[in-house]
Amino acid sequence: MPPEAGATHPAARFDRRAQRRQQTIAEILDLAQDVMATDGVTGLTISAVARRLGVQPPSIYKYFPSLMSVYDALFRRGQEEHLDAIRAAMSGPEPGLRSLAAGLEASGRWVVANPVLGQLLFWRPVPNFVPTPDAFAPSIAMVELFGTALSDAVAAGELGLEATTDDAMALLSVLAAGVMSQHMANEPETAFDEGRFTPLLPRVLDLFRLAYPPA
Amino acid sequence: MPPEAGATHPAARFDRRAQRRQQTIAEILDLAQDVMATDGVTGLTISAVARRLGVQPPSIYKYFPSLMSVYDALFRRGQEEHLDAIRAAMSGPEPGLRSLAAGLEASGRWVVANPVLGQLLFWRPVPNFVPTPDAFAPSIAMVELFGTALSDAVAAGELGLEATTDDAMALLSVLAAGVMSQHMANEPETAFDEGRFTPLLPRVLDLFRLAYPPA
């Protein structure tokens, strides 16, 4: 133990411990993703994570109270990462259709880069797992982001008035989900720019534009 | 035992045994669907099926050599039912867009009526399960059905020439998969005519028409 250690303020030591703890939690979630990539989303087990971390299963319970809480943390982290990717992509272009297109592409690229999280977030394949409201919150923020982009597009005369309806949002989600579902189900290992489906993302946005033309 | 039993021809007795066996197999598959509806697609186990059938687990192995073979039989039966529903719906209307629309609607209605089979067929959520070519064959026949409908629509001047390309088929699959994926993930219990997503099926077909207008 280096001599400074004893001289450190208690608060600083507490911070370091908390930081170390957060690192371990992040590592557990990383390894959990590895397990899901190998054995499927529903193949995740506490034991498998412990093996990869090089500890015994009971140690995991010092960080997560149950297997479902690991799923919930993965769901939350996935939603947050997905939202961050979309927000960052949408903030650059001008508001409206260009921002919307950038957000859709960012979402698609994130899902292609994180296929197992994509399954967890969008397909809900785990029996008895219901995400907590906390973990689900970023998804609501994402819907609002796209809603704002649609409003901006209408205000800019790029889309018709009805593009702000619930129906339009449902159609937009259908178009995006269709591209990503076909990718995840049929060619999950293919890169974003190379598959049969992901290149259709700009095309389906064009179709959405055709569905809600400006007056 | 009734007196006729002993007098029956050996061939007839064999037929009856084979028939009885097929009934048991069908019953096992029905119960397997029940289990998946309750515990998720990946929650299917031989033991759970045995419990519902009122027998011990080893008895199931007289009908299926492994759990994966049960999945394969479910996959096959699902693909066949799905194909039959589509074929029946498409044969009535005149060839081309009307037949295509009828096929899409029939597919949607079948998926809504069979949500767990839909997940098994279209999402592939079971780790280590790869359908045999035999089980997959109806899916190829289905693609051909839709391909023929597209050709007919082009011949009838309802769609442009490029509607027969692989790209067009991919787009059509994306549009249909989007509607059904959003339904299965977000409102699997909702009826076909009542959800937010399934009513969009005719709308996305309109969009497809806009994407490939006749010359």
Added chain:
DNA sequence: GTCTATACTCCGATAGAC
């Protein structure tokens, strides 16, 4: 074709020593 018994592997979760 049913059963019992069994071999084997794995799991989630807890108790308690260190």
Added chain:
DNA sequence: GTCTATCGGAGTATAGAC
């Protein structure tokens, strides 16, 4: 916060009696 030990249960699949 790590470990060992354990509880209690699940599962797939096989062997062999009836």
